[in-house]
Structures are given as structure tokens and as C-alpha cells.
Amino acid sequence: MKTTISIEKTKSERTRHPEDQLGFGKYFADHMFIAEYSEGSWKEARIVPYGPLSLDPGASVFHYGQALFEGMKAFRGQNDRIHLFRPDFHVRRLAHGAEKLCMPSVPAELFTEAVEALVKVDSSWIPKSEGSALYLRPTLIGTESFLGVRPSQKYLFFIITSPVGPYYSEGFNPVKIWIERSRVRAAVGGLGDIKAGANYAASLAASTAAKKKDFAQVLWLDSMERKYIEEVGTMNVFFKINDEVITPALNGSILAGATRDCVIQLLKSWNIPVTERKISIDEVFDAHKTGQLKEVFGSGTAAVVSSVGELADQDHRITINNNQVGDLTKKLLNEITSIQLGKKSDPFGWVKVLES
């Protein structure tokens, strides 16, 4: 099924900023995609100039948290072609999230055609410098105006795009992570495994407190026993203990990250043992004490791979790999970014090269 997407080009281009001053998520490109859902179907799929949404103050997104998003990237690859990274993964995850939030899913065709059409219209906004990208934010919100707790009967699906600069413009340096002992991001049986706004709302107080202590992000522990590791801030997390890489198994409250999946597939292809299982913070401390904790790193769409140099809470403070980026961490970052740009072959089928 081919969706008809109308395109209205902007008459006043938005300000462009030098690539080394882009940062992350600060600026938006010229256009956005919008489609509306009501009475059982998606309607009026269109690309229009980036601009404000007009929503009734009774819209359910303002009251009952029906908000879900994806984060994905488009790159300027080899031969100047546009590379989309894992669009299929993101459309599947959005559908899973929509089901949990009682929202209609966005059909794969609509999602794919919208992403591709939008990226082509704003292709001049894809930055060229290494590590930069056009970040895409597909977003699904409830828009029906009513008060009373039930799923909305109307929705808006929109995609905005933001040119983002190299994440490691100041060097690929390890970050400090604070272990959150009292606050909880999500419980099993809740929304932790989907990209619902709700999870991020629940994370703000902890991450704000950690930043005040000069830590980059927090390490979340499970809501029941408060000892099993879930994820790091906005990333999944991996521990290299001796020659094995361990990451928390997807238990329903941990987000199934696209980059997490890349890391696992790569490690397997390299014959490096990788295990998805429960791992407690005490096991990490013990491995550090006995010299077996070799590397810790996070994975996510924004940072790709992030080296963790320090883990701390009120009573502990451990330094990992002398606060140096580990070899495996470096290799993973290099491999994934090389595949994204088409500098290395893509045996996993992660990259969709757009025909221009």
C-alpha cells in the first residue's frame, strides 16, 4: 500500500547553524510530517513547514499521558547517499508501545514512507561531519478533548527532525554514573519497556539530582528488590567481566534499545560471549574488587556507545579501567558508526540506503 503524502514546502527557511555548534536536539529542520487518526483510520498524511501544533486544552496528551516516541537517525553516507539506520526496528517498537498505551499503531508503510519522504525533503539538513546526523523524532500523541480516564479516540502522529552535531566533539571520554537507590524509573508490569513520555517524566528528579552531584546520568535498579541493574539514564548498559559481556535481560521494565541490539549482534559475530541475564549492582562491585570488571559502557541512539569510567553511590565509588575508554567499547563505537556511514559492510541489514 502506497500512502499519499502531500508536500507543502516552506516559504521561509529556518536558520542553519554551523555543524560544530549543533549540539543535540536544539534546532529543527524546515519541515515536519503530520497525520491524524480518527474513526479507525489515519488521514491527511502531509509534509508541511515546521511549526506549532494547535491542540485543544482538553487533549488527552495534556492530562492522561498518551505520548510515545521513537528516536532514530539519518546519515550522509558514502557517495553522498542518505542512510537510514534501522527504520524497521523503530516501527516495530513504536507499534509495541502504542499497544501498551492503548493507542492505534502507525502502519509500517505509513511510518516508512513518511520518514523517507521527510528526510528527502530536508536532505540538505543532514550534517556531513563525522559523528553528526539528522535525528528523527516520530511522535504519537492523544488529541481527543475530554476529561475522564480512558484512551483517546483521536491521535496525531508527527515526525520532526533535528540536525545533531558530533556527540563526542570534546573527545570520547568516560562518564560518571550515579547509582539511584531510592527513586524508581519503572516497574515490571508498567511502561518501562516502551518509549512513553511517562518513563522520562519519572526519571527527571533523579537525573537532575545526579547532575547536581556532577554525575552525567543515573544507574537505575529494579523496583522490587532494588539491587538488579536495569539501565543507565537514557541508555542500556553493558558490563565486561573477564572476557564475558553481560547486560540486563529484557524483563518488561527495561527499554529494548536499538543500539543494545546492535551491540549484542556485533559481539556474537565476533565470538565474544555476551549474556542477557539479571545482574546485581553487588555483582559489579565484587567483580571490580577482584579485578575482573574490565569495561562498562552504555548504548543508545544519541551517543551510540558511551564509556562509563566511574560508578558511585553514597557508600561506594569505583573507577573502571583506570577511567580510560576500554578497547571493546572503542571497537563497538567504531564499528557501529562505520556501518551507519557505509564505511564498512552491513552484514546485519541495519542500513537502508535511500534512492535519490
Place this chain on the structure above:
Amino acid sequence: MKTTISIEKTKSERTRHPEDQLGFGKYFADHMFIAEYSEGSWKEARIVPYGPLSLDPGASVFHYGQALFEGMKAFRGQNDRIHLFRPDFHVRRLAHGAEKLCMPSVPAELFTEAVEALVKVDSSWIPKSEGSALYLRPTLIGTESFLGVRPSQKYLFFIITSPVGPYYSEGFNPVKIWIERSRVRAAVGGLGDIKAGANYAASLAASTAAKKKDFAQVLWLDSMERKYIEEVGTMNVFFKINDEVITPALNGSILAGATRDCVIQLLKSWNIPVTERKISIDEVFDAHKTGQLKEVFGSGTAAVVSSVGELADQDHRITINNNQVGDLTKKLLNEITSIQLGKKSDPFGWVKVLES
């Protein structure tokens, strides 16, 4: 401190509906209150015609769940005067929620003056029939446009109002409640004790599933042991066991309802033993088995007091008080609604009568 609130009256009045057809949260009155927060202060407090909000698609409320609300009521009381119910309680709870969501709190003066000015402007929208009210929905949302997980630096505080009809227009009948065994609304350490959109998002799948089974709402159990009772759907819950009334203690994941507080204060004033403590679903089943479970009821702003006639899950189904509304439940509903309307004296200082 007196806030200056500008008032722009509507030029095209909204459609009015007969009081017996109002329902709940379906229609909105002519005006709304809006104020904007940026650079550390609230600005441009104004009453304007009810109408759409214009927000950037990058606004944090669409992505990171910074959305918080209150629900309160204004009544047409004795001598035709306007009665606000517990505005002080709501301003305090909004402030507590704002702090947990890293949002600026709305100053008590601003909140109070906004509510009073808005209700006066739309006083003709307060329905007159018994059980009806003008429902007020103060709402606080993050509006800064950026992508990246951190608190917004801009906010919108708005109040919309909805004339609501008698909740028990079809009679004060007991409802059936489904015990949710797998899904979790909120965990201790999370956002359960505040009126964040996030909690309601997390509740939709369970309540939708319960409604399909012909149950009105769900009974939420704790996220850790899945046996202690938290609340019912959008209400707090009380169990009369022999002559004692028991309600779950506020543990951080249960909403501190305004009506819950009313019920506790009234029971104490009547010298009826009321205990806030952990209570498990098994204790309720046991009390039923031995004939000691006399009444079960919920409390909330919308329904005031709601009688529970049946509690069920996959393996249990108990009928309470022969599926009849209990005497204490009836007495509480009657007392609270009488105080709201000024038919009975208000020893607790719940009602604020507006000078016209």
C-alpha cells in the same frame, strides 16, 4: 500579593447542554485561564475564550511527560452563592507534584486568584441540579521545545472548566471492580502519589481490559509483592471490616485524594475507627469469608463516594453487602455532598464561599 489577571471575554458563546445530558468532562465552559512560566517567573496571567493551545511540536509535554493536573469542583450552593471545594488542598498537592516532576510550582496566590476569577467569569456555567458541578481542571505542562531528557525551562499553567451532571443520574448503584494481577500503575519511588499524566497512561490498558469484562474499574495492587491494595482505578478505596474502616496508608505510590481525606476526617468526627495501614487482598477475602467484610467503597472528586458491590479476579469473585450500598457509604456521600452545597455546616473548613 495580588496577581493581575487580564480578562478577555468571548465573542461567541459555546453551546450549552441540558444538565441531565452533561455527563462528565464532555463539554467545556466559555473561558479558560492561562499563565506562562519562563526565566524563573509566571507571566501573562489571563482569562481568554476557551480555545486551542499553540505549542511547538518539540514541546517537552509531547516527549518527556511533564504533565500534571488537579481536579476540583465549584458548586452552586445555598443562596445561589459559588462554593469552591478544598482549593487549598489542591494547590498544595499541585505544588508537591510539580516538585517531583521538576516543574516550577504555581504560587498559591496565583492558583487561588485564577480559580476564583475564572469561576466568576463563567459562573453561569455552574449547573444547579443536585450532584452536578463545574469541574475545574488546573493543568501544568512543559512547553520548551528541545529534544533531550531534562526538565523544560518553560511551562504553561492553564485551567479549563467543564459543567458535569449528576454522577449518579441512574441511581447510586454498586460497581464491579476487577483485581489487576499483572499490570502495575506505579511503584514506590515513582510518581504514584501525584496527579501526573504518567500514572494515567500506565493505567489505560488495565482499565480497558477490565471494561471489556464488564467491570467498572480495576483494583491496583502494590508493585513489589503484588498483594497489598493501593487504590481503585481513579479512586482511593476503603474497607469496612466489622466496625473498623481500613484504607491503604499513603506509601508514596498511592494518590493522597482530597475526598480520601474528607472521608477520614468525617469518620474520625463520628468516632468510627478508621485506620490507614497496609491491607492485603487476601485479608479482604478472609474478612469476606468470615462475614466480617461489611462495606467497600471508593472516594474521588468525580464520584465523591462510590459503592463497590463486587470484587473479582481469575480465581475469586466476592459480593459485598449483597450488592447493596452500605449505610456508611450512603451516609458519607450524603454528608460530603451536603457540606459541598452548604446544606450542612462545614466544621472542617472545606468550602470556600466566593463573594460575588
